[in-house]
Amino acid sequence: MQGKISKSSSAEAVDWPAAIHRALKAQRVRQVSYVPDAGHKRLIELCHADKGMAAVPLTTEEEGIGLAAGAWLGGERSALLMQSSGVGNCINALSLASNCGFPLLMLVTMRGETGERNPWQVPMGQATPEALRLAGVRTLRLERAEEASAAANAAAKAAFEEQSAVALLISQELIGVKSFEEKR
Amino acid sequence: MNALNRREVVAALLERRGALLVVAGLGAAAWDCTAAGDHPLTFPLWGAMGSACMIGLGLALAQPTRRVLVVTGDGEMLMGLGSLASIGVQRPGNLAIVVLDNERYGETGMQKTHTAYGVDLAAVARACGFADSRIVRGNAGIAAVRSGIYRGRGPLFFQVKVKPDAPSLVLPPRDGAHLRHRFREALLGKDAAAQ
Numbered sequence: 457m458q459g460k461i462s463k464s465s466s467a468e469a470v471d472w473p474a475a476i477h478r479a480l481k482a483q484r485v486r487q488v489s490y491v492p493d494a495g496h497k498r499l500i501e502l503c504h505a506d507k508g509m510a511a512v513p514l515t516t517e518e519e520g521i522g523l524a525a526g527a528w529l530g531g532e533r534s535a536l537l538m539q540s541s542g543v544g545n546c547i548n549a550l551s552l553a554s555n556c557g558f559p560l561l562m563l564v565t566m567r568g569e570t571g572e573r574n575p576w577q578v579p580m581g582q583a584t585p586e587a588l589r590l591a592g593v594r595t596l597r598l599e600r601a602e603e604a605s606a607a608a609n610a611a612a613k614a615a616f617e618e619q620s621a622v623a624l625l626i627s628q629e630l631i632g633v634k635s636f637e638e639k640r
Numbered sequence: 641m642n643a644l645n646r647r648e649v650v651a652a653l654l655e656r657r658g659a660l661l662v663v664a665g666l667g668a669a670a671w672d673c674t675a676a677g678d679h680p681l682t683f684p685l686w687g688a689m690g691s692a693c694m695i696g697l698g699l700a701l702a703q704p705t706r707r708v709l710v711v712t713g714d715g716e717m718l719m720g721l722g723s724l725a726s727i728g729v730q731r732p733g734n735l736a737i738v739v740l741d742n743e744r745y746g747e748t749g750m751q752k753t754h755t756a757y758g759v760d761l762a763a764v765a766r767a768c769g770f771a772d773s774r775i776v777r778g779n780a781g782i783a784a785v786r787s788g789i790y791r792g793r794g795p796l797f798f799q800v801k802v803k804p805d806a807p808s809l810v811l812p813p814r815d816g817a818h819l820r821h822r823f824r825e826a827l828l829g830k831d832a833a834a835q
Contacts, residue, residue, distance in 0.1 A: 487701055510701050513729055515722030522691035522723070526663070526698025529683060529820065531828045534698060552688040552695075556816030 472604035472630065473498035476563065477506070479608035483616060485561070486532045487512060489520040493539035495565030495631030500537065517542035518549035525558045533616055535561045540568060540584040540625075541577060547591050553621040554592035560621035561612055562593070569628035573636055585625065593621040601630060644779065646740050646802040650711060651676045652782055653738065653789060660790070661699055661827065665692035665712025667747040668806070669740055673711055675810040680826035683819055684812040690719030693727060693737055700732040700794075703827070707734050709789050714741040714755045714799075721764065727795050728768030736789045736796040737765070742804040750804060765797035773797035 520536035568581020743756035
């Protein structure tokens with residue numbers, strides 16, 4: 457793991473979920489499906505508030521692979537949001553993307569990295585990059601808030617212009633660590 | 641038992657299909673759709689079990705002025721049961737799902753599926769907010785299914801009880817990239833499909 461322990465102040469300074477939302481708009485993404493993650497909270501809200509996007513809550517992440525394929529058949533672009541534990545749910549469905557050459561854009565918030573306080577998140581989080589690689593999905597990393605716009609645009613272009621399956625892995629350092637302490 | 645003949649049901653539903661867009665779930669449902677006539681606007685699956693209805697949803701949202709039909713089997717539907725809940729949230733008016741329910745996993749040795757033990761898929765779809773959801777047991781019900789697919793206000797769900805037989809294999813093309821491209825070219829035109 458290459459992340460540093462100290463968290464930079466950039467996460468507060470740059471509204472990185474808004475930057476990702478703007479990138480999705482710029483790349484003409486019209487269907488955004490998700491299984492929620494706290495790290496995706498603001499991006500999910502932005503997508504629901506956007507009248508030019510259909511926000512599609514899923515019961516399990518693999519549904520989003522099928523949705524993205526159907527969207528592409530119909531001439532639309534789709535993005536799929538999840539946390540790293542959801543990657544394991546997607547493995548067989550990813551054969552749809554690799555067999556048919558469907559573009560696929562996954563935005564994955566990482567759990568089980570530096571500072572994780574739930575040990576049950578660690579196995580899938582640590583296996584995520586390799587599991588995606590084995591299933592034929594390219595992985596890109598987003599570590600710093602100020603790189604969000606460039607990284608999201610690059611991932612979307614890799615998906616829709618190079619027509620490949622791509623996952624942008626969003627570092628746990630960027631999203632912050634779930635504390636398990638009561639709010640208020 | 642007055643269960644229906646699956647090939648005859650699908651042929652009746654896809655006859656004079658006009659501008660209908662079709663997603664066919666893996667196994668016998670895909671063979672049935674191919675037996676009714678291979679068509680560029682049918683997307684047959686050879687894998688990704690459980691995905692058929694979500695592909696139909698993505699397509700229905702992307703093409704709100706076209707009618708979209710998912711034809712699949714009970715085993716494939718059971719693997720993607722959660723997709724009925726996800727469709728129930730979006731409620732696309734142009735989407736219909738037909739489950740050819742032979743109560744068996746036909747491709748793997750005719751083992752009983754959950755529907756053979758009484759699991760009621762149509763009741764699940766109804767509970768998920770489908771506009772209409774019913775079990776169809778006889779030929780008399782097929783006209784209503786057809787009218788729902790082409791003119792009804794969706795999302796619609798029809799669980800059609802069919803005989804647990806194994807009609808001859810009529811296979812669609814198996815090259816996924818070809819299936820994807822021919823569908824987009826037929827729907828979006830040559831130039832758009834290449835983008």
